[in-house]
Amino acid sequence: MSTPRLLGLPRDVWPRILAPLMMGMILLGAWEFAVRHFGVPAYVVPGPVLIGQALVADWPSLAAALVVTLRITVLALLVAVTAGVLLALLFSQSKWVEMTFLPYAVILQVTPIVAIAPLIIIWVDNVQAALLICAWIVAFFPIVSNTTIGLNSTDRNLVDLFRLYGATRWQTLLQLRLPAAMPFFLAGLRISGGLSLIGAIVAEFVAGAGGASSGLAYRILEAGYQLQIPRMFAALALISLAGVVIFLSLSLLSHLLLRRWHESAMSPDR
Incomplete structure (x- = not known):
């Protein structure tokens, strides 16, 4: 018997959507109550209301910085996917x-990006290319590692069958x-999506490049220097939201590619 659907979604999907939203509303309400009840100054920890007001007031500059950060993130992810799959x-x-x-890919992965980012920024004249x-360095390894494991995990009996048929x-x-490695690749892609955003933010912190082409990390530094803590939290909230959107988008892509043939994405009622 098929599971009843609401708005085209399986019934078991709604708890996964509503439960986190309800918990988030509860946490935000508790946060706002705590800062008001205990009289916490806004320059120490602002409440969600002040953060929302700062987000609305500074939206033009924050939105422009978000576009810069997302552009670096997406480009780094595309380069990581291309290079990782080919390798x-x-x-x-x-x-x-x-x-x-x-082993050199492993060395590249385990070396802290904070340690080598200053060198890259010194060696590369173009700041955007350095970022x-x-x-890319941060996002590269999960792609190459997971895809390699997937390619090497193909059923040996099927490989022998293909060889038998010439x-x-x-x-x-x-x-x-390649089809057998697809679930492994998509799992690595979801990991690399978040890591590419982290790498872009860390690189922006190290570079400290301002101006019209600056990203959200510089906006955080700028707000900290000016003691505009609500604005700092607003930029941080945008980074977190961007990371969630990237993860959900890649999870949706994985589901759409695997739902008809791979057990990890098939509905329980099928």
């Missing part, structure tokens, strides 16, 4: 290539290995 394909075709280059490189190496890759 994972090379790894899956040659164990020698994987053993040679994968893009920093964000499939070429490229036919096996395109028709078997």
Whole structure:
């Protein structure tokens, strides 16, 4: 028996939407009550109402900074996907290539971006290009790691079956290995989406570049210098909201690509 649907969504989806929203409203209400009840100064911790007012009042500058940060984030994610998938394909075709280059990808991942971002900004004359490189470094490893695992996790019996029927190496890759690796790649993509935003923010903090092309990180620094704490929290709220939207968008993409054939995305009633 099919599950009843509301507004085209399965019934079990609504608790996942409404429960976090209700908890968020409760937390915001408790936050506002606490700062008012205990008389916490706005320059220490502003309440949600003041943060909302600052968001509305400073929306033009914050929105422009959000666009700058999101542009770097999206570009870094696209570069990470392209480079990560291509490198994972090379790894899956040659164990020698994987053993040679994968340790360097690991070194790139475990090196703190805060430590190498100043060097990148010094070496690269273009600030935007330097920010893009920093964000790409953070987002790159989950793509290449998860995609490599997915390509290497293909069912050996199916690989032998393809070989038995005379499939070429490229036919096996395109028709078997890549579809089998798709859930792993999409899982890495969801992780890299958030990491690319983190990398862009960290790089902006290190660069400290102002002007019309500055992102949300600089707006936070600027608000801190001017003791405009509600504005600082408003910029931070936009960063958090952008991260949530990126994760939900990539989760929706994953669901749409996998819902008809992979168990992780299929509805329980199917």
